[in-house]
Amino acid sequence: LGGAEVQDFDGLLAEAIQAAQDMDVVFAIVRLHVAWEVEGYDRKTLSLPACTDELVANTAAVNPNIVVVTQSGSSIALPWADSVSAVVHTSYLGNATGDVIADMLFGKKNPSGKLSLTFAKQLQDIPSHGHFSSESGIVQYAE
Secondary structure, eight states: OOOOOOOOHHHHHHHHHHHHHTOSSEEEEEEOOGGGSOTTOOOSOSSOSTTHHHHHHHHHHHOSOEEEEEEOSSOOOOTTGGGSSEEEEEOOOGGGHHHHHHHHHTTSSOOOOOOSSOOOSSGGGSTTGGGOSEETTEEOOOO
8 A cells, every 4th residue: 555644735835935935946847647647537627736836826926937847648727837937848758757857957958849739828728618627427529
């Protein structure tokens, strides 16, 4: 059996924001969990989990030199995109994830590429936003 220590999100959020005030640059790596992106299951929101959006927005408010690295295999909303210095997207990179991200952020590798998905600032920026939900497990795919 596995488990995780119960965390005080408000305390951790305050601690992270306090630390960000004193940094020259903040690198925030935020992600969806791979288990949330599976066939036969539709996410109920495009938002990042828990207080992730709040963490990024509040960190950017105290230190505008923030680079946000997102990790997901599907679209996510980026409501804080205009308040951060840069957004870099990665997918699930396997065992070398940390090394790949560091090489990219510090200029050893060129992160240019084309994505097959759209990352909207908010759900309403997506043409099918009026149909993003399910009712009794049925999703209407329409635009």
